[in-house]
Amino acid sequence: MAAFTTRPEIAGTFGVATSTHWLASSVGFGLLEKGGNAFDAAVAMGFVLQVVEPHLNGPAGEVPAIVYTAKDDKVQVLCGQGTAPAGATIAKYRDEGLELIPGSGLLATVIPGAFDAWMLMLRDKGTLSLREVLEPAISYARHGHPVLERVSGAIESLEELFTQEWPSSAETWMPGGKAPAPGSLFCNPALADTWDRVLREAETVSGREAQIDKARDCFYRGFIAEAIEAYLKDACVMDGTGARRRAVLTAEDLAGWSASWEDALTLDYGNWTVCKTGPWGQGPVLLQSLQLLKHAGIAGMPLMGADFIHTVIEAIKLSYADREAYYGDPLFSDIPMAQLLSDDYAAARSALIGPEASLEQRPGLIPGLEHLAQAAIDRAAGAASVAVGADAGEPTMAHLSNRRGDTVHIDVIDRWGNMVSATPSGGWLQSSPVIPGLGFALNSRAQMFWLDEGLPTSLAPGRRPRTTLTPSLALKDGRPHLAFGTPGGDQQDQWQLIFFLRLVHGQQNMQEVIDAPLFHSQHFTGSFYPRVATPGRMMIEPTAGAEVIDELRARGHDVDVSDPWAIGRLTAAARDPNGLLRAAATPRLMQAYAVGR
Template identity: 90%
Template sequence: MAAFTTRPEITGTFGVATSTHWLASSVGFGLLEKGGNAFDAAVAMGFVLQVVEPHLNGPGGEVPAIVYSAKEDKVKVLCGQGSAPQGATIAKYRDEGLDLIPGSGLLATVIPGAFDGWMLMLRDQGTMSLREVLEPAIYYARQGHPVLERVSLAIESLGELFEQEWPTSAETWMPGGKAPATGRLFRNPALADTWERLLTEAETVSGREAQIDKARDAFYRGFIAEAIGGYLKDACVMDGTGERRKGVLSADDLAGWHAHWEEPLTLDYGDWAVCKTAPWSQGPVLLQSLQLLKHAGIADMPLMGADFIHTVIEAMKLSYADREAYYGDPDFFDIPMERLLSDDYAAGRSKLITGAASLEQRPGVLPGLEHLARAAIDRAGASAGVSVGADAGEPTMAHLSNRRGDTVHVDVIDRWGNMVSATPSGGWLQSSPIIPGLGFALNSRAQMFWLDEGLPTSLAPGHRPRTTLTPSLALRDGRPHLAFGTPGGDQQDQWQLIFFLRLVHGQQNMQEVIDAPLFHSEHFTGSFYPRVANPGRMMIEPSAGAEVIAELRGRGHDVNVSEPWAIGRLTAAARDADGLLRAAATPRLMQAYAVGR
């Protein structure tokens, strides 16, 4: 790899915090300076990101995280992904005239998981009080923050919808009747009031943990749940199909839900071990891709060359095909994860990678689960409007309005070696109307369910949607070393895979790796409404070079060249064996920053 960097890799020994917005990174490091640990910092950063990147996440969204607790000497997964409400049945949604769950509106909502996820992290792993971690977010909501251009543009593009159909959103996001101007201060006083009231209620009890649990009660069984339930009883709003519908989420759904800790899935890769979430997220596709690439000679390929790019793209096509066929909530479906991650399965699948781009969807065919592979092929064929694989179906989907948001990411490492990689999302300003009096919207994660029976991703009450959110944590020589991740929906594990391979097989300077040209596949069935597949299509940054791009086209890839510096929002933090801390953040969009000393 050529040594090129847009900014220095941040180094130190005290602590590092990196995220997709400079204000959140600064807040996180500020809490480290005050004596907090990585978990305190991550929680504060998460709440600040809800304020300053409201088009990408909010309090009504969700948060998965992978953490290393130095006290426990253990890697754990935090599941802050809410499940489907009790009223969310396939029959109900079909009766609404739906074949797909809309990408916005009230039927797209599952139980909000972000708040309880952050609270569980703070209670079990943090050291600071609820007030200390919430005050920065309250400050920016009350006093204002400079509006990002993309926030301003998102609000402007939705102005007519807000004014005509979602008046509570217009009231919040369009003070004075227009979108806030880029760079000007924007305030969300209703959200600040919500958090202040929550703190007041929490502080009626004594003790750090008791106050955190009191706050959880206020959100899921108290005044916040009552406001959400009261609004949803009567609300009937425009969704992504252009029709008005009521939701099915209730206060009772919130009252019975809580975030929890899980064991990670882990795959060895040389002297590394990569930890990911279970298949209720797409996280295992990165592990599957690594297994495939072990057998594809990836370590011997120039990391900027066409061979590397082609081989990684083809491996990801195979892994994502398995995602579409087999992933889902393992609490309700026997996901064949052990088989999918096995070396012999990867060895056989790797033989499908040739010198030419595949235009087929090719999930592995597992004994007893052949119908799932067939269904995945049929869905991909339907969404692409072409035959994909043998005997695939051909009906096309209706490509309706698509107003979806994206995601944010946080990485923190403290002086004690604690690590956090978290990927909050959902509850976007685009997802649904603002709940009156609360200052935030609900999520639209239910769009990742299918309205067909018998699939791991079939809509059903209590099931978690198979989300795209996928933080990463990696060990080196048996010790926690690297926290990394990115927003980007279906692209998250693609960009993370490229980052990890280039880091392991090439440069160890993380900033140089992040700055290198990125690419991804759009070949497989998308996770977001309207669930489109684009066989053979890939996107790549022009800095990859005209010769490489021409060779990829010659191999049969449908190459879409992006604008310069337009792909990926990676951030990363590392702790070397000697205690040196390092951090980096993408220059793309000019808002992600790493802070440390």
Template identity: 65%
Template sequence: MSGFTTRPEIRGSFGMVTSTHWIASAVGFGILEQGGNAFDAAVAAGLVLQVVEPHLNGPAGDLPVIFHDAGADQTQVLCAQGTAPAAATIEVFEKLGLELIPGSGLLPGVVPGAFDGWMQLLRDHGTMDLAQVMAPAITYARDGHPMLAGVSKVIEGIAPFLAEEWPTSAAVWTPGGQVPAPGALFKNPDLATTYQRLVDEAKGDTREGLIDAARELWRRGFVVDAIEDYLATAEVADVTGSRNRALLTRADIEGWQAHYEAPVEIDYHGYSICKTGPWGQGPVLLQALRILENFDLAAMDPIGADFVHLVIEAIKLAYADREAYYGDPDFTEIPLETLLSRDYARDRAALIDMAQASTDQRPGRIPGYEHWADAAIARAAREFKAGTGASVGEPTMAHLTERKGDTVHLDIIDRWGNMVSATPSGGWLQSAPVVPGLGFPLNTRAQMFWLEDGLPSSLAPGRRPRTTLTPSLVKKDGKPWLVMGTPGGDQQDQWQLIWFLRLVHHGLDIQEGIDAPLFHSQHFQGSFYPRKANPGTMMIEPAIGEDVIADLRSRGHTVTVSAPWSVGRLTAAIRDEDGLLRAGATPRLMQAYAVGR
């Protein structure tokens, strides 16, 4: 590596905030400057991301957070992933003649999770008042923020559909019937009013009481009232080409709240990597690391063909297991101990041929679970009957799907050693209609369930969809050291894996690793409608070099070369043992920034 970077690695000792939008990073750092901690900053920045990147996340979306509370010396996962409604059964979709849950509209709605999750994090680990952390989001929604070119383009692409089919969305995203111009101030007064009411109407004698009161207003007050009123009669067009009603009810929302759980953790070359459970795709990164332990990556060129080939082949194996075995462990016994064991990984590693790319779907065969592996292989080979309606489903970056966007991410470390990594998503403006008066749409995450009974990711009432959202926290010598993450759907753990390997084995600093050419596999079955697999296919940035690309093709990879600087949206922050803080953010899409001192 030449050591060239687009930006410096940010260094300091006071605090680091890095996120996928410069305004959110500035807001988060402003909270640190006011005396808040990493949790206060994360909530403020997270709420702002809902305002400035509404095509990528929203208040009714999902929220996984992995964090370390320095005072309690405890690392935890906050799961704010909404569950399937009580009425969401496989039989309901079968009666509609559907083979897949659509990626847009009201039918794939799950319980809104993000707002409740942010409030729980603030209540239990923050120090600031509700009004303080919500003020920036309210201000940007009320007074305006510069419209991202990407948001403008998304709205432009679906404006006719919104006007004809989702008028509540048209009123918010095309005010006066006009698509907001890139760079122009854009306001969402309904969202500002919703958030201001939560602050004004929350009553309590303590900081914690006020926060819980806001959660109650959301769950049992005016927010759920508006949702209930809308869903009582709403029947909207979606990707199936039909008009469908929601399965979500008031009772579903009232009966759910965010919760904490222990992270899943493995050791790797002296580092401990912490991820969410198998209700997310987080363990797939751990499985890939276990497989790669069996190879000498340090001896490989980090932008050479051997490195790329090996990592891609390890990813294929890990993701094949994701498709076969991952799901909500509250409903199904997931063989995670086996999947993360070194003996199992050694057998998986033996399947890798350094001279030839695999084009097969190869989940491992775990005794007692072979039927899940067989089902995953059969699904990957199947062509599902997709809808012909307006495709306004999940966004996971322009060059990866037909739609612009992905999700958002933030990493924060404060001077006390608190660390937060969060990947908010869901509630995208292009995926569901806006609830009248609230200024935001509902979630469509149920599209990640299968309509086939007996699988760990089968649709069932109250079950969490197996998401792609996957923040990370890494310990070094037993002490919290690194938080990292990226938007990008199925690519999230792939890009994090590549960056982490180059950091650990090749000594690239944060920004060098982020700026280095990235790649990913598209071999396995996609998580989002219409759930396609592309055997043997991978994508890579042209900066890797023509010789490497030719070498990969000679090994049997079907290589798609992306546009320059278009793969990945990584951010990361590190706290070294001596207290030095470091951070970086991707230059891709020219939105993400790290702020620190």
């Protein structure tokens, strides 16, 4: 593997913070300098990212995290994924004339999960006060931050929709009647006011934990929930289909929900143990892929060669086929996770990886659940027939309201060895209108449910959508060593898989691994509206080389070569056994940064 790098791998002994925006990374490290731990830093970073990357996440989105607590010597998953509202039934959505849940608008909303998850992390794991972790985000919202070019572009592309259909969004995102210029100073005073009021109300009670719980009440049972319900009571807004529809979310839904801690799902890979969320996220596909690749001879392959890329792509196809058939909320469905991760199952499945690219959707056949495999195959066939990029909504502006957002990522390790890997998302400025007076929009995560009965991912009240959000934490020789992740929807676990394999089997410098050419499959059914599948399609960066790309095409892959430096937004942080801390961040998009000393 060529030792090429765009920037140094950050190294030190005090602490490291890395994320998809340099301001968030700097804020996180500043909290470490102030005496806070990794959990304090991660919470502060999460709120800052809501301000500076509003096209990728927001206060009413969601956040899964995988954390290691040094004092307890324990890895846990924080589930900040809200559930479907009580009124979100298949019958209700079918009565609205829907076959798929729109990618934007009020029917696409589930209960906001991010705020409660961050508060739970702060209360249970952090050490600093609510004010100390919120003040950086409040400052950037009130006094301004330099607008990213992509934020400006996202707003500009939605000016017509905001002006004509979502006026509260126009008021927030288009001061002076137009999108802010790239690099200009942008403020969100309504959001700053919201967090200031949360602080004022929280500080009417004594004690750090009591104040944090009071803040949770403000959001889910107080003035924020009241403002959300007051708006939704009469709102009927344009969604991704080009029609105007009302929400089913209520204040009662918010009041009855809270974030939670749960055990991580794990897999051993040599002397490593990889920790992921359960099947309510797509995280197990990384574990399934690793299990498959144990049997595919991946360890002996050149890590930049066509053999490696072909084999990884084919393993991904098989794992994602199982995702589409079997994953979902394990509180509602019996997910056969033990079998999906078993070595015998992987050995049998790995035999399907041949020398040519497969164009089939091939979920495993699990006794008693064959109907789920067939249903996934049928859905993929339908998804492959969807016209990509069709602006069927003209002139209703569905082509504008269908703009999807993405995600951000955070990795932090402190001097005590605490670790956080978190992947906040949702509540994008594209998702739905800003709630008047609050400065943020609701999420659109319900689009990941299906409106067909009997599936692990069927829409149902109280059920978590099967998301693409998938932070990662890995142990080496039994000790917590690595936190890593990336935005990217369906690509998240693909890019993380490539990063992990190259790190384990090749180069140990994380920055060099992140800078290496990336690729991903688009073969399977997508998780976002309109749920497209493109059998055999893969994308790869041109730095992989013409010879490799030509060989992949000769093997039957439908290869789409991306622009240079266009794939992946990986960040990572590591703690070596001797206490050395290291961190890295992708140069792609010129936003992510690692900070440490």
